[in-house]
Amino acid sequence: MIPELGNIALTLALVSAILLAVFPLWGAQTNQSGLIATARPLALGMFTFTLIAFVCLSYAFATDDFSLSYVAQNSNTQLPMQYKLTAVWGGHEGSFLLWVLMLSLWTVAVAIFSGSIPQEMVARVLAVLGMVSVGFYLFMLLTSNPFQSMLPFVPVDGQDLNPLLQDFGMIIHPPMLYMGYVGFSVAFAFAGAALIAGKLDSTWARWSRPWVQAAWCFLTIGICLGSWWAYYELGWGGWWFWDPVENASFMPWLAGTALMHSLAVTEKRKVFKSWTVLLAIGAFSLSLLGTFLVRSGVIVSVHSFASDPTRGLFILGILVVLSGGALLLFALRAASLNSVGRYQTVSREVMLMGNNILLCAATLVVLLGTLLPLVHKELGLGAISIGAPFFNKMFVYLIVPFVFLLCIGPLSRWKQQSVKALARQLITAFCISLVAALLIFFSYSEQAYMAVLGLTLSFWILVASVLEVWQRIGAMDSQYSIAKRLRMLTRSHWGMILGHVGFAVTLIGITLVSNYEQERDVRMLPGEQITLSDYTFVFNGVSKTQGPNYESDVGHFSVYRSGEKLTTMMPEKRIYTVQRMPMTEAAIHTTISRDLFIALGEPLDDGAWAVRVYIKPFVTWIWGGGAIMALGGVCALSDRRYRMSTLAKFKKASPLSSATGEHA
């Protein structure tokens, strides 16, 4: 009964999406306010029906309804309740349901928080989101319906959720990541709506900016969580593998970062208009490409779902229709786009252009590295793989000019910047950061010159950020106290500062952990010990325990620092009983300056175990920096002007905002 309800709800959601794609757009083009007004209720309907379907599937998981093949494949009666609920998005079909739920959530959010935008524009935006949704609902109903029934052969018990996914990270990582992925559809919809209307002025940039920032925040957090999860759950201590699926989420992030900066220029200076539209289309297309890569089975990865060629073709179809359509429309409209702003060669506009070019180059590198093996194979040239060294090398080349621009961009003025003043600030900042980097460099006994480079760049960003704030408050009325002047900086300005500081923090983490990490794989008998820098790890043997749905060998390690006992660490080797699948649960001891990491390998003869021990300096800074970046995004989102525009909705439909929409 419940599964049928879910199926019906999904179909109704599809119908709402189709209506949403047609009626409001028709109304906006022919100026019929009755049709325009259908946009919001239809968006709400789409969301409600999808939510019902999602609740139905969750209910089926909670009640162990193995008549659904999706539930039977991804759950088990022994599975703890929290994992039963998160198993909803543990496989392809359910995670796609989560995906469309997120899409309808964004759609309904646009419908609610767009009071200050002219009605026909909202109608067009929602219609474009409707078109995107139609593709995805069709995809789900035709090729991957989670409500597919197994009747009359109902299994007694399910095949259990993949043990890798039975983890806290799995509860929050996919929703965050999908919110980010799908969120770029809103920017795409705004760009598409502006193209359809032929009104490609800076107003669309102003409207879509907060949406891009929100999507970017979610994606940042999603990627960080994924990296953290891989770090502690996959068991081998790496935090980024340049795995095709990681790349699939990293590409929209890079393009989205470029888009966020380009939107700022378009809004403030009315230049780079066509570029910004292209980026908005590009960021969402890369999200779709990522979906294609993950779900079509063309690549091999720890994340990829079971392969089915029809699925791949379908998503490729959606990608071609949406991106192709948008690009075609863009080609038709591009002639009417001309930028009015003027700027000199040394100005903030040019710095941001450089930032965009470098971010796009980075996207291109990742794209090439991810797709080349695929193309190579399809051309019949044989299977190849592209290793992490390629990406690492390319990103080192790219990051130097990128950081340089990142430092001077915020310090420069719009239109024109005096080179002399800039050079003085830059050199000061550079000297300070070089000294700081060298101090840290000499505090380690190992010699790693890349560490000096990475640290100098990171500190340069930090010092330049401080200089920028100093310059900004120096320009304010000096009768106010410094604290008061700091408060007078806008929230979106603080957002930028936090974003850049977060990036520097991540860079520090990456630099230190890549250059100074210590790793040891050893064979250990109970009673044996090993020493890595200041730390001594004593292996006290292994005991057996029983979990709810697994059996486990728990290793006991005492950790001493300079002779003093620090802690006890207990890594586990689990066997999940249903799938007989072994899993490594690493033990991690975290402080702000380093992680100790122990993982149990396999048991060897006479009671010995293969053990991997790591010391990872500053590894948590990588994710901490990500959190700071996301916080910066939230800060920018809470800027006064956005709150004002939301407030405006409650006031009279303001003649002012619709006038600017018409006029510009």
Added chain:
Amino acid sequence: MNPRRKQRLLVVSAVVLLVGGAIALMLYALNDNIDLFYTPSEIIEGKKGEKPQVGQRLRIGGMVVPGTVERDNQTLQVAFDLVDTGPPVTVLYNGILPDLFREGQGIVATGVLVEATTIKAQEVLAKHDEEYMPPELAEKMKGIRHVKPENAGGGT
């Protein structure tokens, strides 16, 4: 040229230069980092007439031959044979094998060819799925599983 055109030309040529430079760098970096995929029989008999050179970096995928996994008593050094349809190739590895490494299981290793039929691996991968076989390998072994079950079906 009027200043505006001049500026545009400058911008466009800067972009072209940067993109060109980036692509050149990328291809240069790629050169060292492409690992060709081989099966054991391709290493011995050559792939399209070309045998891999000793010292070359490559990837190999095959089934672990049951009974060939040898461990050193004192260290984590391990040696095992990989096979597809022809003669086996030996893989040497120092470190912890993945959770799902088993005899009869399909695995992929990345490493350097140190002798004609010996590979020193830096990385050994086995998937978290019992039915898993690397797609490259599955393609090469289509229809073969049933012919030589003693080579292919040990673990599953």
